[in-house]
Amino acid sequence: MRNLLGNWGELMETRKKFWRCNVCNDIHYGLKPPKQCPTCGALDAFVICDTNEAMKVMEGEKTSIATQEELIDVWKEWVSRNDKIKLWEELESVKLLATGEIENDRNKGLKYCPCRSLTGEREKDLKLICPCNFYKQKTWKEYGECWCGLFVKR
Amino acid sequence: MTDAEKRLIWFYGKECPHCRALHPTVEQWMADTGKQIVKLEVWHDDQNAKLMRTYGSAIAEACGGDLGVPAFYNEKTGKAICGSRVNAEKLTKWAEG
Numbered sequence: 001m002r003n004l005l006g007n008w009g010e011l012m013e014t015r016k017k018f019w020r021c022n023v024c025n026d027i028h029y030g031l032k033p034p035k036q037c038p039t040c041g042a043l044d045a046f047v048i049c050d051t052n053e054a055m056k057v058m059e060g061e062k063t064s065i066a067t068q069e070e071l072i073d074v075w076k077e078w079v080s081r082n083d084k085i086k087l088w089e090e091l092e093s094v095k096l097l098a099t100g101e102i103e104n105d106r107n108k109g110l111k112y113c114p115c116r117s118l119t120g121e122r123e124k125d126l127k128l129i130c131p132c133n134f135y136k137q138k139t140w141k142e143y144g145e146c147w148c149g150l151f152v153k154r
Numbered sequence: 155m156t157d158a159e160k161r162l163i164w165f166y167g168k169e170c171p172h173c174r175a176l177h178p179t180v181e182q183w184m185a186d187t188g189k190q191i192v193k194l195e196v197w198h199d200d201q202n203a204k205l206m207r208t209y210g211s212a213i214a215e216a217c218g219g220d221l222g223v224p225a226f227y228n229e230k231t232g233k234a235i236c237g238s239r240v241n242a243e244k245l246t247k248w249a250e251g
Contacts, residue, residue: 090171092171093171096169096170096171096174097169097170100167100168100170103168103169103197104197107197107198108197114167114168114169114170115167115170115171115172115173115222115223116220116221116222117165117167117196117197117221117222117223117225119207119221120207127220137218138218139218139237139238147218147220148170148172149171149172149238
């Protein structure tokens, strides 16, 4: 890669980028491309594309998770595929967290955890988007729950 | 800031369930001790969020590495406690330094 991209090589190897499947236009964002396209099954089909191209491809498929109900459905769908976690059983608390995330999306631009607080540093704040990587948190290790309690161990 | 001006602060989030659940405990604690805790909401008030960041290192450490709510900061001692398991006993210890 480095040889092909000259001075861009190091940057390209250490920064996530967009990749586009040349068969079905699936978009992947990461350091490396998937070997097999998860949508159409094509092998070695992902090509680096720029942000503009990726956004243009995705524009046609615009989705929105803008209500409390939609967001809770997203969480339910996720935990249904994960045998380690389930949603907090207190529905009123789950609804309150969903409301907070929708509010944060509207006011701060992303669905940040309402039980965190922004640091003002982009890289750190991106880690506060819910669901966060709660497996590394002390509350997960000690009590089997994420910081806000939304996701708990099965 | 003089010692008299230094406050006991509770940083909370309006839509944080643990913060909501803690409200009666904090109210009762204030009634029992006669001490005041200033409540500052951090998601709907940028000034409060900014103040929380100025105490960020102590609060983040108390929260296990990242800023979180509910978080209690003692301006006199610089000590912070954080999380859903804060109770009256922990508040007393924190407030007294």
